[in-house]
Amino acid sequence: MRRNVWLPAFVILGFVFLYAPILSLIVFSFNESKLVTVWGGFSTKWYGELLRNPQILSAAWISLKVAVTSATLATVLGTLAAFVLTRFGPFKGRALLTGMSAAPLVMPDVITGLSLLLLFVAMEQLIGWPAGRGMTTIIIAHTTFCMAYVTVVAQSRFASLDESLEEAAMDLGARPARVFFDVTVPVIAPALVAGWLLSFTLSLDDLVVASFVTGPGASTLPMVIFSKVRLGVSPDINALATIIIAIVAVGVGIATWQMRRGARKNGG
Amino acid sequence: MNTPVPVATSKPWITGAEPPFIRISKVTKRFGDFYAVDDVSLDIYKGELFCLLGGSGCGKSTLLRMLAGFETPTEGRIEIDGQDMAGKAPYERPTNMMFQSYALFPHMTVEKNVAYGLYRDGMKKAEAMEKVAEMLRLVQLTPFASRKPHQLSGGQRQRVALARSLVKRPKLLLLDEPLGALDKKLREETQFELIKIQESLGVTFIVVTHDQEEAMTLASRIGVMNAGQIVQVGEPPEIYEHPNSRFVADFIGSVNMFEGRVTEDEPDYIRLGVADLGGSIYVGHGVSCVLDQQLWYAVRPEKIRISRTRPDKTENVFRAVVDEIAYMGNISIHRLKLPTGRLLSATKANLTRHDDEAITWGDEVWVTWDDTAGAVLTR
């Protein structure tokens, strides 16, 4: 039974490895001292400082708008893609659609960002839209890769959905569109909420793709942080990072909970 | 037991007094090159409680789903109430279906589940609620109106599903193994409830089941299916006492089946030589057959009488030894071994609580049956 001694040790080691950096960041965000590595007593002053920094506030506002919009768009499009992929049987181009919708999952961010940038430039020259780069292009870019995640989550939910539910609705007089909104969507809603939250946090996190497709005046929060850190880490960045971690953690937590709940209630 | 009689007491399938309500003609359903339903023709009359009975995978659900509109026949034609159903979507058909899995909407309360179909017809809320309340009263679920399906027991869910499919008063209600998930006692109760509901609403029911007792209890008529085909259609006693094939005889109830050859063929009787019995079976009615034709003889266990003393007759009397007795409470099933080694089963009603004289293991007995007790089968 030696394993029982070692197992907890390894688990602890793993957790330390994963979370020690984050923990130290959170701890130092409450540091009184201006020096990032020296503890000078507890204080929340850097959080106050953040609220008085217009650059950070506007970046946070942009990030939030981008995340909400692209998560919503990605959820709608991803759900439709998943619906088509699971329900329409074999059709021409199905394999292509499957591959394409999953591609952004494995594509390196640099390539996604670069190719989207090239696309936007070409489109502007050809049809004059999107005019210049900025928030719109970031939203489009984020929607593209978030949609892939939503598609995967929704697809597995659709596949496990009892089709007789939809047949029952149709049998009771509902046309296919009605069935979709009355039965299909509510039943898979937990998966959709999870997909939305996942997209939201992915968009909030993204630095690389956004840097490629952004334009003047549209800096997202990760971009501002990154540029500030290059000039040296300041404690207010710790505070900001802590807030972001909290938001992401809550998002992922709710997403996981929703998925579990959905699986339990609908019998998987 | 006092069986409530289904609505269709007039038996239009015999009298031909009215045209069939559902007309299934030469319907075939292929999946690839597999025949799930194979050239089925069937007429069902208004107010019937028709049971489709058959083993697993014989195409019962597929036939039902074609009536509901979830599958399109590869060939053939389905008419309901004189209307051709070809090209009609499920939401355009005068049918409702109760699913094997119940298919209750998990995110809606019992009340909303039942009301769903009424709202789809554009019914006003007040009127719909009135109908829902009435329906819930009928299936005794009024106290559970605001619960979600996952807060109900299996039997309650089944009743919600029934209420939901009945509330629109469809011309035809299709039930796919409606009582499959219930335990025996609840099942029996619900069977009688089903018949009562069917009687009071006058809706035509088609019930799919693979439980032959259930079919016997419920049906006005039974259609026995095998490998995509309808093998026999008839009223329960007809199916039980006059099966038209070895498959039906074997599938419904238990039976002793003998293979024999015609040794005497007269207008008012025939005689079958049966090697298994080491003798012959005398059949007390004429059968259209020829000498030396191979036939089968099916006799049900309850038609066989066992006694210690030799019965006072000459035909269909055989010696046997009691091999085993299975006590079932109301009856006992005796397994008897003939001198040829062939086993025979016979049931005996347990008329008294204790019988010192009862036949037991190892007893030498006489077995016999009436010359009209069995069915002669040609296939």
Ligand SMILES: Nc1ncnc2c1ncn2[C@@H]1O[C@H](COP(=O)(O)OP(=O)(O)OP(=O)(O)O)[C@@H](O)[C@H]1O
């Ligand atoms: N969509 C389908 N594609 C291919 N084969 C199918 C399909 N649906 C049914 N089948 C086949 O058709 C046959 C009949 O199926 P069906 O569901 O009608 O059986 P059933 O009589 O209802 O059986 P059970 O009592 O098990 O429910 C089965 O062998 C099944 O495998």
Ligand SMILES: [Mg+2]
């Ligand atoms: Mg079935």
